[in-house]
Amino acid sequence: MSDWSKFQAETLAAQALGLIDEASGAIIPAIHPSTTYLRDPDNGYRRGRIYARADNPTFEQAGALLTALEGGADSLLFASGMAAATAVFLALSPGDHVVVPKVMYWAFRAWLHETATHWGLRVEEVDTTDLDAVRSALRPGETRLVWLESPANPLWSVSDIAAIADLAHRAGARLAVDSTVATPVFTRPLDLGADIVMHSATKYLNGHSDVVAGTLTTAKQDEFWARIRQVLVRHGGILGPFEAWLLQRGMRTLFVRVKAAAASAQRLAERLAAHGKVSAVLYPGLPGFPGHDLAARQMRGGFGAMLSIRVKAGEAAAIGTAANVDLWKRATSLGGVESLIEHRASIEGPSSPVPSDLLRLSVGLEAADDLFDDLDQALRRAGERA
Incomplete structure (x- = not known):
């Protein structure tokens, strides 16, 4: 069965897109721990994989399931939620202006003020539950990214994703949403106009307190997404294959x-x-x-x-x-x-x-x-x- 688009998200999750191990017939996907892949006799890589920092079937399986659950175009797996979140900002350029919430995950807020600003980003905090405040903070031609967290940890304030996506796009900026708490069970930010959705997959996606992981899912594979992928590969913040397998297992429930x-x-x-x-x-x-x-x-x-x-x-x-x-x-x-x-x-x-x-x-x-x-x-x- 190949057409999974007709099924509801619960079905996609429970069957992990129906993936079967072709070699053995096993209904549980295999773990691929190999760090490298065989070259062809002519020195090519016709199988499409070169080295595990960039390529691994286990990453691809978990990523494909998350992409389907979020209704996106592609997903990337990271070694932690922090690695995923920071990759979005590291794909920007020094001098870019970004708008972030006043209420958000504290460690990421600290990174923005201690590292992102030192690197050259201009970080502006606003109350993202106030659309007028968001509108006032946006600088057309300068603001490149708006970051939301909804519901926001730990006050659980809710921001209007669709309205802020519209405001961001009118200003020439992208919208990224930390949807860790809502999960795709309750909110799909890409459906509401967001460009990227992030999860600390350590939390609900895995759900068993035994994996540290982060994910990003994009609405489209554009040049900005390519830069994020490059940050992942160049900085090496990848998830291990066993952790990726556990993450996929967690998403099934x-x-x-x-x-x-x-x-x-x-x-x-x-x-x-x-x-x-x-x-x-x-x-x-x-x-x-x-x-x-x-x-x-x-x-x-x-x-x-x-x-x-x-x-x-x-x-x-x-x-x-x-x-x-x-x-x-x-x-x-x-x-x-x-x-x-x-x-x-x-x-x-x-x-x-x-x-x-x-x-x-x-x-x-x-x-x-x-x-x-x-x-x-x-x-x-x-x-x-x-």
Whole structure:
């Protein structure tokens, strides 16, 4: 069977585009660990592969599946989400102006200010939930890239991808979207006008907390995409073949995992919004959340499995809550089958926009009632000591 375009994304993911190992008939794709490939007798490479830094069938298999899930033209795999994100900016030229969100993954924000500016990019932060602010920041003929993260970690603010894509294109810029939290299950940025979509594939795409990876998918294979590919090959930030194989394995269960975790997150958000020890719940699925209406239009069938809570008694109680959980794991990261809790301000430092009373929650696949009960007892214990 070769025409997979007629099938829904869940089917594409579950069957990994129906790939069968032709040599053995195995329904699970093989891993290709070879670092190099045989030349033809006349010194050519008619098989199309030369060296594993640029070519590997395992990369191509995982990339093809992601390209289908995102509705793109091509995908690249990187050694980490940071490697993928930075490759987009390294494909620009010194002096280019870029617009980025004020609320975004903290390590990438730090790289932009510490490395990208040193290299010569002009980085401007704006509130990307404010279309007027984005419009004002764009400089036609100078702005080459707008970067979005939606929902944005860890406040989960939602930006209007379609509207910002239009603004960016009118100014002669490209739009790249970090869609790690939404995943192609809930949002396909390329369908909304974005040029590139990025994932920290360590998170939901892999989904088992056992692979560090990053991905980029493009709407079209143009000269800018060629420069990004060159950054990957020249800088050597490639994913290993075993990790690429694990990533493909993870994507096969993407839809069932993400939908189940998001359903639990919705339930937790609703219950926590009425909790006496919680002053605010930040989650796009709540009707009172500032970005809810936009998220309901932009995200299909769910609002993701990430939320944050602000603890009413303040920073000490927030840290105490994390200290008193039994089921939730105190750990950095998100998107695995296990639920994680983290006091983000402690991680991000004084330059962070994150309130000191905030706890970030990555909801996994445990029973939602068990997760709530554990958090409830931890909130109450920490509140008694505050």
